[in-house]
Amino acid sequence: MRTVHVPVHGSRLATDVHLPPAGQAGRHPAVVIRTPYGRGSHTAEACAWAARGFAVVVQDVRGRHGSARRGGPGEWRPFAHEAADGTATVRWVRTRPWSDGRIVAVGASYAAYCALVAVTGDRTTPAPPAAEAPDAVIAAVPALGTAEVARERSGVERLLGRAGWWAAHGDRSDSDPTALDVRLARAPELLAHLPVATLPDRLGRPLPSWRGVWDARREDLVIARAAAARVPLLAVGGTHDPFATDTLALWRRWGGPARLLVGPWGHALTADPGPGAQHHIAVGETYARWARAACDGALRQGSHGVVALAGTPRWYRADGVVPVGDARAYRFDDARGVRLLHGPTFLADPHRPVRSDDLRIDPDRADRALLVTEPLTRPMDLLGPASALLRAEATTPCADWFVRLVALDANGRAEPVAVGSARTARPARNGAALRVVRVDLGFLARRLPIATRLRIEVAGHHFPAHARNPHTGEDPVTAVRLAPSRRIVHTGGSALLLPAARLHRADAVADPSEEICT
Structure with missing residues (x-):
């Protein structure tokens, strides 16, 4: 390994170059990783790529770690320079004597953003010409852009x-x-x-x-430009990752050959929370095999991939199963399937918000509407997007609505399943108005065992994961005054919609490596 400083506009970026072992001399396809988290943290990953015959370039982005520089254009400004700096780095790699000209941009989280904008460009930089762009992209748990990571899609x-x-x-x-x-x-x-x-x-x-x-306001420019991309993409995500929806949207809209790998993982691509060991795969081997196929032009066109069903050892084909599934509707007014425990009237008080980090219920606090389903008489497979429809009222001009879904096992132990949000607003002079609120709960992929009950919580806050709505109509970021908001959830017309999929078809079961790498 040797360290060089790659020239980009206004700066020079510290870059580690790892080459394959001496017995593999010559020109090689290159893996480029541009990271704000310190290039030293990628040494093991770089060595694994090099051992598989790739030249590896790991670079500290502008203003970070070895690329730190005070003042002027060399300072760290998140999201500001990644498209241009990525293009310059790709151009530099292609001139090296150890490069065969083929480049795979690789990254996770912010580094995934760096990899993607090297293909799509960003809000100030157009997509680079093919000669200056990577030939393929591996984007793991991509966190896409400044506003995208600051706010939910609901705002x-x-x-x-x-x-x-x-x-x-x-x-x-x-x-x-x-x-x-x-x-x-x-x-x-x-x-x-x-x-x-x-x-x-x-x-x-x-x-x-x-x-x-x-x-900043939400602009999904990477996703918006995805349809114009022609290089292969491997989008990797987890059903417990807060950016899972973005991963799926990126995969669906990508214009080139697109592959998807989604497991029961969080943002670190580890089991979070709950079961995940059943879906362990050799990530390094899978990435390397996919990268070889992408560089060789051996991937078939179209969007393909796999999704793990937590609670089972199985993977399912994403292109055939993700859009499919019978919506299981739990109507809030159906006493045969759902019981109302608290509410439907409650007080959303930002001085005493519902906590995101506590699944316990205080029976003396009427701070949410609370419902529970009857125990399942057979296992239920959930695979696809879930949502809730609320016929609801708020007495304040602006209101947030959170729906949290919790699984209760036969012993009453609680495990989070999903959470979603929506924001409503109305002129302050109007009284409480009845409206239908749709709350998206994200993408689910798990089996609920027999005897599971689902607890449905409807609240006005989910703190500290989310900032508190002050209920005054002021910006929650600058507000200093908080007011309570009285809420009513009408059980008639309100429902939980779950993607209860039919997954007994043998042809829906997939081998992750085979599905991704062909």
Whole structure:
């Protein structure tokens, strides 16, 4: 391994080059990983790629770690330079004597964004010409763009995850993954103080770009431009990843050969929460085999892939099963299948919000509508998008609606299944208005065992995972005044819609490696 500094506009980026073992001299396809998390953290990954015959380039993005530079265009500005810097790096790699000209851009999380915009461009940079773009992309758990990671598609602000990322990586040349946890240990109510915009003051260090995270509005430019892409894509995600919806949208819209690998994983691609060991695969071998097929032009056209069904050892073909499934409707007013335990009237009080980190229910607090289904008389396979329809009222001009789905086993143990959000607004002069609210609960892929009951919670907050809606009509990021909001969920016309799939067909079962790499 040797370290070089690759010239890009206004800066030079620290780059480690790993070549295959001496016995594999010559020119090789190259894997390019551009990361803000420190190129040293990818050494084992780079060595694994090199052992399989790839030249590997691992680069610290502009302003980070070995590429840190104070002042001017060399500073770290998340999402600002990745398309142009990626294009320049691809161009540089293709001129190296060890490169055969074929390049696979690889990355996870922010690094996946770096890989993707090297193909699609970003809001200021058009897609590069084919000679300056990667030949294939592996994007694992892609977190796509500034506004995309700050807000849910509903517009609701993600708080805990964004505070943690920016405390660890924002406006600094190095990383401190424990920064927020250390501060929360000292001051557990840190995230409850208002306004959200002044969080850097409470963290004790400047974060000048923090405010801009919230000023941005959601623009799925990478996904919007995906249809024009012609290179192969391998999109990797997890059903417990907060960006799973983006992973699926990217795969569906990609214009070139697209493959999907989705397991029962969180953002770190580990089992999170619950069962996942049954779906362990040799990721390194799968990635390398796919990359070889992509570089050789051996992948068949179209969108194909696999999804793991948690609670079983099986993988299912994504292109045949994902859109298919019978919607199992749990109507809130159907006493034969659902019981109303609390509500339907409750008080959403931002001073005492429903907690995202606690599945316990306080029977003395009327802070949510609470329903529970009858025990399943047979296992239920869920594979596809879930949602809830609410006929609901709020007494405040702006209201957030959270639906949390929890599985209760025969002993009453609780496990989270899904959570979704929606935001409604109306002119302040109007009284409470009845409306139908659709809450998307994301993509589910799991088997619910016999005797499972589902607990359905409808609340006005989900804190600290999400910022509290102040109910005043003010921006939740700058608001300093909070007001309670009285809610009514009408059971008539409200329902939980689940993708109860029929998965007994033998031809739907797939081998991950074979499905992805052909």
